[in-house]
Amino acid sequence: MAFDRRSLxxxxxxxxxxxxxxxxxxxxxxxRKVVPEDARGMLYDTTLCIGCKACVRACxxxxxxxxxxxxxxMENYDAPTDLNEYTKNIIKLYKEGDRRSYVKRQCMQCxxxxxxxxxxxxxxxxxxxxxxxxxxxRCIGCRYCQMACPFxxxxxxxxxxxxxxxxxxxxxxxxxxxxxxPACCEVCPREAVIAGxxxxxxxxxxxxxxxxxxxxxxxxxxxxDLGGTQVLYLSHVxxxxxxxxxxxxxxxxxxQQTIQHGVYQGFIAPAALYAGLGVVMWRNRKKSxxxxxxxxx
Amino acid sequence: MSSHAExxxxxALGKVSKWILWIGILGVxxxxxxxxxxxxxxxGLTDGYPxxxxxxxxxxxGTALGCGGFAMALLVYIFNKGKxxxxxxxxxxxxxxxxxxxxxxxxxxxxxxxxxxxxPLGGFPDMGKYNWNSALLEVALCVMAYVIVLWIELSPAxxxxxxxxxxxxxxxxxxxxxxxxxxxxxWIIALGVLLxxxxxxxxxxxxxxxxxxxxxxxxxxxxPLLFLISCIxxxxxxxxxxxxxxxxxxxxxxxxxxxxxxxxxxxxxxxxFLALRLVELVLRGRLGLMxxxxxxxxMFWLExxxxxxxxxxxxxxxxxxxxxxxxxxxMMLVLAGTMYRFDTYLVAFMPxxxxxxxxxxxxxxxxxxxxxxEIVLYVALVTVFPILAGRSTTAEAH
Numbered sequence: 001m002a003f004d005r006r007s008l009x010x011x012x013x014x015x016x017x018x019x020x021x022x023x024x025x026x027x028x029x030x031x032r033k034v035v036p037e038d039a040r041g042m043l044y045d046t047t048l049c050i051g052c053k054a055c056v057r058a059c060x061x062x063x064x065x066x067x068x069x070x071x072x073x074m075e076n077y078d079a080p081t082d083l084n085e086y087t088k089n090i091i092k093l094y095k096e097g098d099r100r101s102y103v104k105r106q107c108m109q110c111x112x113x114x115x116x117x118x119x120x121x122x123x124x125x126x127x128x129x130x131x132x133x134x135x136x137x138r139c140i141g142c143r144y145c146q147m148a149c150p151f152x153x154x155x156x157x158x159x160x161x162x163x164x165x166x167x168x169x170x171x172x173x174x175x176x177x178x179x180x181x182p183a184c185c186e187v188c189p190r191e192a193v194i195a196g197x198x199x200x201x202x203x204x205x206x207x208x209x210x211x212x213x214x215x216x217x218x219x220x221x222x223x224x225d226l227g228g229t230q231v232l233y234l235s236h237v238x239x240x241x242x243x244x245x246x247x248x249x250x251x252x253x254x255x256q257q258t259i260q261h262g263v264y265q266g267f268i269a270p271a272a273l274y275a276g277l278g279v280v281m282w283r284n285r286k287k288s289x290x291x292x293x294x295x296x297x
Numbered sequence: 298m299s300s301h302a303e304x305x306x307x308x309a310l311g312k313v314s315k316w317i318l319w320i321g322i323l324g325v326x327x328x329x330x331x332x333x334x335x336x337x338x339x340x341g342l343t344d345g346y347p348x349x350x351x352x353x354x355x356x357x358x359g360t361a362l363g364c365g366g367f368a369m370a371l372l373v374y375i376f377n378k379g380k381x382x383x384x385x386x387x388x389x390x391x392x393x394x395x396x397x398x399x400x401x402x403x404x405x406x407x408x409x410x411x412x413x414x415x416x417p418l419g420g421f422p423d424m425g426k427y428n429w430n431s432a433l434l435e436v437a438l439c440v441m442a443y444v445i446v447l448w449i450e451l452s453p454a455x456x457x458x459x460x461x462x463x464x465x466x467x468x469x470x471x472x473x474x475x476x477x478x479x480x481x482x483x484w485i486i487a488l489g490v491l492l493x494x495x496x497x498x499x500x501x502x503x504x505x506x507x508x509x510x511x512x513x514x515x516x517x518x519x520x521p522l523l524f525l526i527s528c529i530x531x532x533x534x535x536x537x538x539x540x541x542x543x544x545x546x547x548x549x550x551x552x553x554x555x556x557x558x559x560x561x562x563x564x565x566x567x568x569x570f571l572a573l574r575l576v577e578l579v580l581r582g583r584l585g586l587m588x589x590x591x592x593x594x595x596m597f598w599l600e601x602x603x604x605x606x607x608x609x610x611x612x613x614x615x616x617x618x619x620x621x622x623x624x625x626x627x628m629m630l631v632l633a634g635t636m637y638r639f640d641t642y643l644v645a646f647m648p649x650x651x652x653x654x655x656x657x658x659x660x661x662x663x664x665x666x667x668x669x670x671e672i673v674l675y676v677a678l679v680t681v682f683p684i685l686a687g688r689s690t691t692a693e694a695h
Contacts, residue, residue: 082651084344118506120434121416122426140416141408143347144433148506152648155344156408158337163408226509243649246509255518256505257430264435270495277375277487284377285483 030258033112033227033251039130039198040170041230042185043205044104046237047215048192051091051102055184055193056080059089059106062171062183085157088168089184094241101235103242104193106184107132107153107168108222109230110251115167117253118148123165130198130230131170139165150226150252198230205232227251302386302454303687305547309677317669324666327659328405336408340660345652346643348406350660353642355402355667357500358635360440361528363395365539366447367493368532372562374486381555383686386454387543388536390684393447394671400444402667403437417441432502439496446488452478454682498525504641512645513583514597519573520641526570531634533563534607537627541620549685557617563630564611567604574601596636596644603633 059065060078067078068086080087082105089106113132115124123138124145134154141163145154157163171182185195194201205220221239222229225247235242263269310318331339342349365388372378373385404410416437427434456475462468478485501524508516517523537556544551578584587594610616610626617623643654656664679685 114506116428117430118433119428120431120437122428139409140412141410142406142433143408144431144503144506146344146347147503147646150509152344156336156347158342158344159335160337160408161332161335163336248509252506252508253430255508256432256502259502259505259518259521260430260432260435270491273494274487274491277490278483281374281483281486284374288377288379 030254030261032254035111035198035228035230036126036130038128039230040180040195041109041130041198041201041232042106042170042182042193042195043201043232043234044193045208046101046103046192046233046235046242048190049091049102049104050190050192051093052189053091054187054189055104056087056089056091058183058187059168060087062174063088065166083153083155085155085159085166087155088166092243094237096241099237101237101242103233103235104184105151105153105243106231107170108151109170110226111228111230112226112251112253114148114150114252115145115154117257118144120144127172129170129175131172132167133169133172134165134167136164141165148252150246201232205234208234224249227254301687302383302457302683302685304458304683305680305685307680309680310673311676311680314673314676318673320669321666321673324663324669327663327666330659331405331663336406339657341655341657343652343654345648346646346654348642349654350656350664351402351406353639354635354664356399356406357642358638359395359399359402360500361497361524361531361634361638362535362631363392363399364493364497364528364532365389365535366392366450366532367490367497368529369536370450370486370489371529372559374483375490381559383550383552384536384540384555384559386451386684387539387679387686388532389447389451390454390675390678391535391539392532393444393451394674396440396444396447398667398671400440402664403440405663432499432506436496436499436503439492439499443489443492443496446485446492449478449485450489451684454684458682493528494525497528498522500524501641504646507646510647511641512593512647513581513586514578514593515641515645517574517577517581519577523570523573523637526566526573527634527637530563530566530570531631533559533566534627534630534634537563537623538631541624541627543679543685544620547679547685549687551620552686553618553620553623556620556623557614560611560617560623560626561614563627564608567608567630567633571601571604571608593645596640600633600636600640603629603636607633 057078060067065088066086068080068084069075069078070084070086071077071079071081080090082092083090089104092103092105094101094103109130109132111130113124113126116126116132118124120142121138121140123135125133125135127133141156143156143165145165146152146156153167155166157166168182171180174180174182181195185193188194194204196204202220202223205223209216209218209220215236217235217238219239221233221235221244222231225244227250233239233242233244239247327339336342340349340351366385369381369385369388373381404413407413416434453475456471456478459467459471460475462471498521501520501522504511505516505518505520537560540552540556543549578587587597607626607630610622610629617626
């Protein structure tokens with residue numbers, strides 16, 4: 001092959017600089033996010049929930065959501081089987097032999113949310129009280145939030161011709177009220193799900209766990225998982241049975257943003273690469289002594 | 298060393314092209330239907346698999362297959378291998394078409410494409426509040442910019458034709474524009490290397506956000522680097538395939554020994570890719586995942602074999618002087634890179650047992666239709682404009 005070693009090496013150096021600049025996992029420190037000071041959250045306790053679904057109905061009413069009549073055989077009922085384009089809050093049942101438990105699913109209000117890291121134009125934001133909001137005006141429907149959310153929370157209006165994302169926003173429309181509670185927490189007859197400041201709720205969860213260690217799995221889900229969530233769970237069955245499969249303490253966006261920040265810090269590396277490429281080509285052109293016109297692509 | 302490209306001549310839309318065009322028209326009709334009934338009814342997509350065939354193939358694989366222009370620019374302009382120049386222009390054409398069609402696919406896939414323009418043009422009043430951490434934002438902006446860069450890189454082919462046009466205005470404009478483009482060419486080509494380096498690696502970073510739900514054999518911090526290396530190898534493979542086909546069907550010089558060299562470069566890239574991939578799995582203690590005999594380990598091995606076979610084939614200095622042999626190796630490499638992308642975006646993505654995805658027939662025909670349109674446009678453009686190296690150039694001209 002007609003490559004002489006020197007030019008090959010030179011080219012290799014440029015190319016590998018390019019590769020390193022653009023892609024290598026540089027470990028630049030990315031600070032762990034902490035729970036905001038004014039954070040609000042929820043605490044859900046499986047031992048208290050009786051599966052009455054009052055919260056599901058209250059959520060629909062508070063958020064003006066249509067009935068979900070799409071479940072086969074249940075066309076006359078609002079009977080969602082999971083979070084979906086009509087449903088921001090759901091009660092699901094886990095059953096295995098004698099063991100059973102309900103579990104409530106809605107947005108977990110992550111401390112370091114993947115959806116916020118994903119969204120191109122900042123439709124998802126972590127706002128006051130640590131609530132993750134979604135701005136209708138900015139969404140173009142790319143669905144990267146759905147690819148990113150480890151809890152499968154954001155849903156897409158698949159049946160609409162002008163589709164938006166559907167997601168629990170902690171009833172943020174009520175934020176002005178003094179007794180601000182999301183509808184689900186307000187309506188729960190057993191106080192299986194309660195609202196409050198994050199600190200209160202975490203203390204309450206720890207108290208219950210200490211008082212009845214025999215009753216619960218020895219863990220508060222959301223305290224540390226995936227960087228922490230503002231919605232906390234206590235359970236009498238293993239958490240993975242309820243669909244909480246991830247217990248790594250690493251926030252989802254950490255790896256990607258560590259790389260991205262390392263490479264694109266101040267846009268220096270790409271600018272340097274661009275200048276480098278230009279200089280290499282300019283010298284190549286000069287060396288080959290060609291008239292300019294011959295350099296055409 | 299300058300390549301004297303010549304148009305093929307004859308009708309831009311031949312008999313075969315017309316037949317292929319019908320497939321493209323079917324695709325366009327289905328695209329209109331998708332907008333009439335919505336994504337839910339027209340595709341197999343669900344809340345579990347929000348990205349499907351259109352993203353995995355048309356966008357992620359399609360742009361990687363469109364890396365011929367990027368890969369050849371690296372070789373010819375950065376490594377200063379001027380003798381491969383005759384292969385550049387057709388490679389840029391395939392890239393320009395591949396990227397343009399990927400852009401079309403994105404517009405079909407997103408829910409509200411009528412707002413896409415807002416992203417680059419600042420239609421959202423506060424660009425500062427864009428999420429500059431988003432790998433997807435980077436991909437979107439880079440791909441949009443690169444489509445423009447590719448057509449500018451190709452534009453000398455149009456100006457060469459138009460400068461002899463009987464229409465005086467067009468001829469004068471072409472002469473002027475040709476001069477300007479030539480003056481700026483270095484900086485345009487530098488962009489043409491920088492942008493794909495950025496967004497092809499970011500197409501890998503994208504899936505890092507699916508990390509917890511991505512199978513361990515694919516979820517690695519090396520994703521961006523692996524995507525970058527494999528897209529360059531795929532770019533070379535596409536150049537080999539396209540040149541082989543052009544020489545077979547259009548009777549143009551086959552450049553076999555050049556293609557053999559390029560094949561060898563591609564082989565080196567694959568070895569680097571495979572080494573990185575395996576070393577990383579060893580370092581993270583994930584070797585065990587390869588031997589679990591489930592669908593993931595099966596797909597993993599299939600992928601590794603599909604990469605390794607062409608890498609071994611292309612190391613054979615004698616046999617790779619045979620155009621058919623080269624073509625088969627390149628095809629295998631393209632298949633391997635495609636599998637790697639499908640696996641990363643679909644197979645290794647695990648949203649939960651209650652979700653499954655398989656593209657609907659209309660979804661597939663949209664993809665097939667888009668490829669058909671690409672083929673028709675390729676043939677039409679090389680027929681009318683000087684893009685392929687002319688018959689008069691000998692294959693080994695320096």
